[in-house]
Amino acid sequence: MLKRRRAYLLALLAAAALVLPWGLVQPRALDDLRNFVFDSFQRLAPRAYDPEAPTRVVGVDEKSLKAYGQWPWPRARLAELVDRLRELGAASIAFDFIFAEADRAGASQLVDVIPDARARAEVSRLVAKTPSGDQIFAQALTQAPATLGVTLTDSVVAPLPAKSGIVIAGDDPAPFLVAFAGAVGPERRLVDAAQGLGATNWLPDRDQVVRRVPLVTRAGDVLVPSLALEALRIAQGEQAIVIRSSNASGQTAFGKQTGVNAVKVGAFEIETGPSAEVRPRYSHSAAARDISAKDVLEGRVGRDEIDGRIIFVGALATGLGDVRATPLEPVVPGVDVHAQIVESIASGALLARPDWAPGLEFVVAALAFLLIMGLLYVAPPLASAAVAPLAVIGLFAGAFYLFDRRGVLLDPAYPSLAIIGGYLFGAVTLWRAETSARRHVRQAFGKFVAPAVVDRLAEHPERLVLGGETRELTVLFSDLRNFSRISEGMSARELTQFMNDYLTPMTDAILEQEGTVDKYMGDAVLAFWNAPLDIDDHPRRAVRAALMMRAALMDLNRRRAEAAAAAGREAQPAAMGLGLHLGPCSVGNMGSIRRFDYSILGDTVNLASRLEGASKAFQTDIVASSAVRDAVPDFAWIDLGWVRVLGKTEATQVFALAGDGGAAGSDSYVRWRKAHDLMREDYESGQFEVAAERASTLARSVPEPWPALYVALEERYLTLAREGLQDNWSSVWNLSSK
Numbered sequence: 001m002l003k004r005r006r007a008y009l010l011a012l013l014a015a016a017a018l019v020l021p022w023g024l025v026q027p028r029a030l031d032d033l034r035n036f037v038f039d040s041f042q043r044l045a046p047r048a049y050d051p052e053a054p055t056r057v058v059g060v061d062e063k064s065l066k067a068y069g070q071w072p073w074p075r076a077r078l079a080e081l082v083d084r085l086r087e088l089g090a091a092s093i094a095f096d097f098i099f100a101e102a103d104r105a106g107a108s109q110l111v112d113v114i115p116d117a118r119a120r121a122e123v124s125r126l127v128a129k130t131p132s133g134d135q136i137f138a139q140a141l142t143q144a145p146a147t148l149g150v151t152l153t154d155s156v157v158a159p160l161p162a163k164s165g166i167v168i169a170g171d172d173p174a175p176f177l178v179a180f181a182g183a184v185g186p187e188r189r190l191v192d193a194a195q196g197l198g199a200t201n202w203l204p205d206r207d208q209v210v211r212r213v214p215l216v217t218r219a220g221d222v223l224v225p226s227l228a229l230e231a232l233r234i235a236q237g238e239q240a241i242v243i244r245s246s247n248a249s250g251q252t253a254f255g256k257q258t259g260v261n262a263v264k265v266g267a268f269e270i271e272t273g274p275s276a277e278v279r280p281r282y283s284h285s286a287a288a289r290d291i292s293a294k295d296v297l298e299g300r301v302g303r304d305e306i307d308g309r310i311i312f313v314g315a316l317a318t319g320l321g322d323v324r325a326t327p328l329e330p331v332v333p334g335v336d337v338h339a340q341i342v343e344s345i346a347s348g349a350l351l352a353r354p355d356w357a358p359g360l361e362f363v364v365a366a367l368a369f370l371l372i373m374g375l376l377y378v379a380p381p382l383a384s385a386a387v388a389p390l391a392v393i394g395l396f397a398g399a400f401y402l403f404d405r406r407g408v409l410l411d412p413a414y415p416s417l418a419i420i421g422g423y424l425f426g427a428v429t430l431w432r433a434e435t436s437a438r439r440h441v442r443q444a445f446g447k448f449v450a451p452a453v454v455d456r457l458a459e460h461p462e463r464l465v466l467g468g469e470t471r472e473l474t475v476l477f478s479d480l481r482n483f484s485r486i487s488e489g490m491s492a493r494e495l496t497q498f499m500n501d502y503l504t505p506m507t508d509a510i511l512e513q514e515g516t517v518d519k520y521m522g523d524a525v526l527a528f529w530n531a532p533l534d535i536d537d538h539p540r541r542a543v544r545a546a547l548m549m550r551a552a553l554m555d556l557n558r559r560r561a562e563a564a565a566a567a568g569r570e571a572q573p574a575a576m577g578l579g580l581h582l583g584p585c586s587v588g589n590m591g592s593i594r595r596f597d598y599s600i601l602g603d604t605v606n607l608a609s610r611l612e613g614a615s616k617a618f619q620t621d622i623v624a625s626s627a628v629r630d631a632v633p634d635f636a637w638i639d640l641g642w643v644r645v646l647g648k649t650e651a652t653q654v655f656a657l658a659g660d661g662g663a664a665g666s667d668s669y670v671r672w673r674k675a676h677d678l679m680r681e682d683y684e685s686g687q688f689e690v691a692a693e694r695a696s697t698l699a700r701s702v703p704e705p706w707p708a709l710y711v712a713l714e715e716r717y718l719t720l721a722r723e724g725l726q727d728n729w730s731s732v733w734n735l736s737s738k
Contacts, residue, residue, distance in 0.1 A: 059316025579611030
């Protein structure tokens with residue numbers, strides 16, 4: 001258990017070192033996984049498009065290009081488009097185009113392609129009297145609530161004038177805003193004519209999906225609102241945008257600068273990330289959102305589609321190249337993204353990734369990791385195997401609930417990785433520890449313990465107590481008699497073969513009855529039951545093993561006699577003595593620090609050995625204590641009386657084993673035991689001659705090998721008769737040898 005606990009602790013530390021730092025380091029791979037999860041949430045529950053949304057997209061689509069030619073169009077046509085939208089009541093008109101160059105499709109540009117010099121000069125005089133396309137467009141912009149797009153770049157270009165006032169509440173947000181060196185904007189006269197300028201930039205992730213869009217960016221020292229935010233400002237007739245950053249009134253950060261908290265424009269206070277970025281909750285592309293510029297120019301759009309709405313003008317034709325990828329769709333017109341930002345703001349459907357989210361995710365991951373590792377160690381494998389996936393499902397379900405109902409983005413992937421990583425590390429470690437424990441059990445006990453017991457130990461090695469314990473055991477000690485006479489004349493090879501032929505069936509009998517072979521001591525065998533695992537009926541199994549050993553020895557003698565007869569020689573029959581006792585023993589690993597064995601010690605072991613020695617005095621093979629006989633009373637027992645073995649002061653009642661339960665019910669056994677008990681009564685009463693006569697009668701009537709018992713008893717009774725009944729005589733037989 002200590003080794004298993006140490007290995008598991010090391011695995012826990014290793015898994016923690018590999019898994020938990022991800023939450024602190026925040027590698028790109030984890031960010032990619034988090035984005036995948038959040039995108040999946042959006043795909044599962046996208047924002048439903050509301051036909052009454054405050055935005056529309058007027059697009060230069062394929063139909064418009066077919067009607068009015070390729071892009072760019074003459075600025076005069078764009079002026080006409082602005083006038084139409086203004087007349088239809090547009091609250092704000094935002095162009096997702098960068099008009100960085102002068103009109104290239106106006107009349108003045110057409111003069112240069114006239115080949116005839118005189119005609120070219122005449123046309124040039126006429127064109128000079130008419131306003132240019134940029135002048136017409138600028139005039140239309142002056143009269144409309146218009147915003148023009150700018151693109152921020154890392155190159156210093158012309159300075160960008162500020163169209164909206166920026167009010168800062170709290171710390172300076174500039175260090176936290178996405179910064180660019182400069183901007184590419186419209187022609188100067190268009191800039192002057194427009195009411196607003198808005199950045200079209202977004203914050204690209206590695207996969208170029210538009211998930212975050214900054215509401216305010218920085219071009220040099222100038223703070224620039226986004227196209228969507230500027231359009232929203234103009235639609236409300238506001239002059240300023242308020243940026244609330246850390247340590248603003250009601251936004252305490254304990255003196256620490258943490259960036260932007262919110263951006264306020266008119267009636268909308270928009271919570272943002274530290275860089276003033278927002279995460280729109282997208283809806284799928286909707287035909288009701290998009291209006292063809294051709295239809296507007298030709299007067300086919302009803303006032304109710306435009307009146308009071310924020311109109312974004314941009315490219316809808318795929319060939320114009322202004323496409324983006326969103327969590328919902330791989331190809332979306334870029335102008336749709338701006339419209340969806342305003343829709344998300346207006347409907348309160350922006351997604352929030354709180355600044356405390358990574359810290360909470362780390363704490364949840366650490367707690368989940370420790371929980372699953374602890375559960376793996378103490379709970380059954382099936383329980384921990386069920387808890388791990390349920391915990392992962394619970395994390396994802398909770399995160400999806402917060403996304404769908406609260407618009408809060410909490411990452412379930414990282415805590416789930418901690419659970420999965422912890423479970424895999426822990427499960428593999430426990431599997432290896434259990435495999436090692438099973439292998440150790442099989443190596444340590446496979447040759448000496450019954451296969452069934454070994455299998456149970458291998459399945460539950462934790463039940464094995466190797467440090468030493470006191471248990472009630474049934475102990476068997478057997479020894480081969482007359483070994484010197486049997487081995488006389490045998491070669492070393494023959495002697496080895498004989499010992500193997502003898503010990504193999506003896507061991508098989510013990511193991512078959514789920515016993516444990518403690519050791520072989522030459523021709524002696526020490527075995528025990530009820531350790532290392534509990535065996536409810538261990539005395540009965542030990543007695544059965546003794547009977548099987550008796551039968552196995554008889555079979556060995558028969559086979560040896562047949563082999564000897566075939567070789568023309570005589571075989572000395574083998575005989576054994578066997579002692580059985582039941583009592584407490586100390587059992588466990590015993591030996592030195594260099595070598596030890598699972599063994600038993602105690603007075604019970606010593607008495608079992610002495611009972612084997614007592615079998616010699618009684619000239620029978622199996623002698624058991626009364627404790628064994630009382631535990632298995634239904635077998636055929638012969639009461640041998642009380643003996644005091646060498647080294648013991650207390651007497652022990654002993655019994656000879658005549659047979660199993662079947663033999664105990666036979667008439668011959670009943671008659672035998674009745675005659676034997678009468679003999680014992682005469683002996684106990686001091687009538688030695690009568691007892692000797694009964695012993696002689698029994699010796700002539702009982703089957704082999706039992707006559708030897710009664711011959712020995714007759715000899716003892718006659719000796720006592722010759723000596724006469726002594727004062728303070730006791731029926732206890734004091735044995736003077738082992």
